[in-house]
Amino acid sequence: MKASAGGYARARDLSHALDLLADADGMGRVLAGGQSLIAAMNMRLSTGDMLVDISRISDLSGVSVQGRRLRIGALTRHAELGRDALIARHAPLLAQAVNHIAHAAIRNRGTIGGALAHADPAAEFPACVLALDAVLHLEGPEGSREVRAEDFFVDVFETAIAEGEILTAISMPLAEPDEVQMLKEVARRSGDYALAGLCFVRRAGGVRLSVLGAGSTPLLARAAMARLDMEDIGGAVAALRGELNPPSDTQATAAYRRHIAGVLLRRIWEEIGGESA
Amino acid sequence: MSDVFRNKVDITLTVNGEEVEARVPAGRHLIDFLRLDLGLTGAHASCEHGVCGACTVKVDGDAVRGCLMLAAQADGAEVWTIEGMSDTGAIRDLQDAFVTRNALQCGFCTPGMLVACEELLTRDALPERDEIRDYLSGNYCRCTGYEAIVDAVEDVAKARRGLT
Numbered sequence: 001m002k003a004s005a006g007g008y009a010r011a012r013d014l015s016h017a018l019d020l021l022a023d024a025d026g027m028g029r030v031l032a033g034g035q036s037l038i039a040a041m042n043m044r045l046s047t048g049d050m051l052v053d054i055s056r057i058s059d060l061s062g063v064s065v066q067g068r069r070l071r072i073g074a075l076t077r078h079a080e081l082g083r084d085a086l087i088a089r090h091a092p093l094l095a096q097a098v099n100h101i102a103h104a105a106i107r108n109r110g111t112i113g114g115a116l117a118h119a120d121p122a123a124e125f126p127a128c129v130l131a132l133d134a135v136l137h138l139e140g141p142e143g144s145r146e147v148r149a150e151d152f153f154v155d156v157f158e159t160a161i162a163e164g165e166i167l168t169a170i171s172m173p174l175a176e177p178d179e180v181q182m183l184k185e186v187a188r189r190s191g192d193y194a195l196a197g198l199c200f201v202r203r204a205g206g207v208r209l210s211v212l213g214a215g216s217t218p219l220l221a222r223a224a225m226a227r228l229d230m231e232d233i234g235g236a237v238a239a240l241r242g243e244l245n246p247p248s249d250t251q252a253t254a255a256y257r258r259h260i261a262g263v264l265l266r267r268i269w270e271e272i273g274g275e276s277a
Numbered sequence: 278m279s280d281v282f283r284n285k286v287d288i289t290l291t292v293n294g295e296e297v298e299a300r301v302p303a304g305r306h307l308i309d310f311l312r313l314d315l316g317l318t319g320a321h322a323s324c325e326h327g328v329c330g331a332c333t334v335k336v337d338g339d340a341v342r343g344c345l346m347l348a349a350q351a352d353g354a355e356v357w358t359i360e361g362m363s364d365t366g367a368i369r370d371l372q373d374a375f376v377t378r379n380a381l382q383c384g385f386c387t388p389g390m391l392v393a394c395e396e397l398l399t400r401d402a403l404p405e406r407d408e409i410r411d412y413l414s415g416n417y418c419r420c421t422g423y424e425a426i427v428d429a430v431e432d433v434a435k436a437r438r439g440l441t
Contacts, residue, residue, distance in 0.1 A: 001325060002304065002306075002309070002325075003304035003305075003306060003347070004304050005302075005303040005304035005347075006282065006303075007282025007283055007284055007303055008282060008283050008284075008286050008303035008347070008349050009281050009282045009283065010349075010352075020281060020282075023281060023282075024282065031347075031350075034345055034346060034347065034350065035327060035342075035345050038306065038344070038345045038346065038347065039326040039327050039344075039345055041304065042306065042325045042326055042344060042345075043325075043326055050282045051282075051303065051347075053349070053350060055350060079339070102327070102415065103330070103414055103415020103416075104340060104393065104396065104397075104412055104415060105330065105333050105339075105340045105341050105342050105393065105396075105415055106327060106342065106345070106415065108339035108340060108341055109339070109341050109342070109345065109346065189414065190410070190411050190414035191414045191415055
């Protein structure tokens, strides 16, 4: 079908974008790469939006190291993340994720901030930032604030971003020298949404494990993490299956998704040289 | 309602090397603009939610979905469609290989397929068959079963490297 937009305005800079959102009487919708929003508009799942196009705000794009943290502008495109040397070195999980996201032409336009603000529980980046213990940087009429990834995802397509706020950047600790970051997922076809997927991070402070496609938000699998910290893979798999609440749909049953999650965790564990049990 | 939000947006862009000025509805996506307003009907509008790849065109050097970008967002952009890419001869070898290898039947997917294939060959000079398949996973073809398309891309990759 054809999109139905209420109106369109192109933001010159961040403060202009915030003014435009404030002017939109609650109908404002931030347009970045548009790879989910315009699809939703075409399907008339979203109509009458007052589009605030932020895609030309150049200082919201790019990757940099600031002190001991990696900072990613919200408008950095998936394809850019996939070939960025700083990402490859300091947050390789994100580079792995890029290969799983949709198709090349979508990765050329889609932005990481857009994917996070959209908060599709089956998408890769929300689960990645959860596993990486990232912080999301928001800018609003009242100024800026930071939200930890753990507090950011509220429900399906729902986040902690308040009315009138814009997600401007994501930051996370630099990967430690011997840190392990690994993403594994199962999808029926290349580019499809995963039936289930895991983001695994092991750093000095312990293991962080998040799950995508297994509930209404990306899930931090705390019970499994505790078991993994004890090197108990059997217990971790059982705990993981217990703490998931995945959907049953035409793609897979909930039981099958739980099964896949456990299989993926065992594969990760074997790949990083852990003892199997 | 604020008057800064426009129902119609003025845009200036380059399409196939020619400057175009237009006033487009805010919700008009790029593929409809190209097809209905400019008469460039090579790329097709099909699923209109980014799945099938039939609308794939080149914007500022990247293959993008024409249905997932608003014409309003193309202000200042350089757009190439299959018409322009054919006229310049930029992908003549790829088009010839599609014919030689029988990589099309009805041709509906072919304009988008060629844009995607060309991008693959500029990013990876000698892709493996698996990589070709993976890259083209976002372009549906309901006729060929893809085997012949992979053959064609592989032939061109080798020929461009002087391996045949």
